[in-house]
């Protein structure tokens with residue numbers, strides 16, 4: 474079942490001269506992890522904002538085409554341009570780059586409960602969701618902490634917890650690790666993987682750390698200049714090293730090495746992870 478269907482979508486911000494999205498069409502299936510990569514300014518953030526209806530409902534401009542969201546739990550379909558963002562955000566949660574900009578409560582638990590109180594849920598349901606969100610994001614024990622005192626990785630996990638508590642089926646993450654150090658990045662991307670694999674969450678992830686996308690995504694889309702220029706399984710995208718470099722996309726070291734080894738006939742296929750590379754290389758016999 475497709476939970477996201479984007480059809481012939483084009484968008485130009487007010488007063489902008491150029492379209493930031495041009496004729497974009499794609500679908501996302503339930504339970505899928507779709508990775509999006511592309512150089513700066515290629516329209517990735519703009520695309521994320523169309524998936525929960527912030528564009529065109531809050532940020533206006535010239536909007537053509539349709540974004541249809543299907544709630545997999547109820548089968549209901551929403552055309553984003555006809556549905557309030559508050560309704561859409563109970564199906565699609567959007568996580569932004571900078572965790573600080575998403576946190577504004579005095580404690581971790583207030584941050585998570587905030588949106589729930591606005592949903593008008595019963596006390597028991599709020600507590601149940603609060604406990605679950607703390608548990609799944611590994612923030613249990615930090616309920617009373619002041620969010621700015623948390624590490625970057627914890628803050629981004631808190632932003633994700635607050636969104637998860639709203640009960641979405643889809644998480645859209647726009648470079649959620651760009652402000653984090655390697656430890657924070659690992660925590661957040663580990664959580665995203667867990668939510669997708671263990672909790673069946675559908676994920677759309679924009680991430681410039683291509684190594685993660687190639688390792689964990691089911692499918693990868695490459696954007697440039699507002700358009701999708703490549704789409705396929707990670708193994709297929711990994712074959713296009715030359716084209717990715719030309720587009721200004723940094724390749725993971727393991728991919729550069731494996732392309733070089735294949736050129737020298739030391740490897741018969743490119744590999745996506747260091748573990749795979751090590752297990753594929755044969756030790757010379759004595």
Ligand SMILES: Nc1ncnc2c1ncn2[C@@H]1O[C@H](COP(=O)(O)OP(=O)(O)OP(=O)(O)O)[C@@H](O)[C@H]1O
Pocket residue numbers: 486487489493511512513514515516517518519520
């Ligand atoms: N609020 C805005 N008003 C006008 N133009 C904008 C606005 N936001 C983005 N743009 C333009 O839209 C295009 C796509 O920008 P967008 O931020 O979506 O790209 P991106 O791929 O997410 O880039 P980055 O990786 O740097 O975040 C760019 O040309 C950008 O200048």
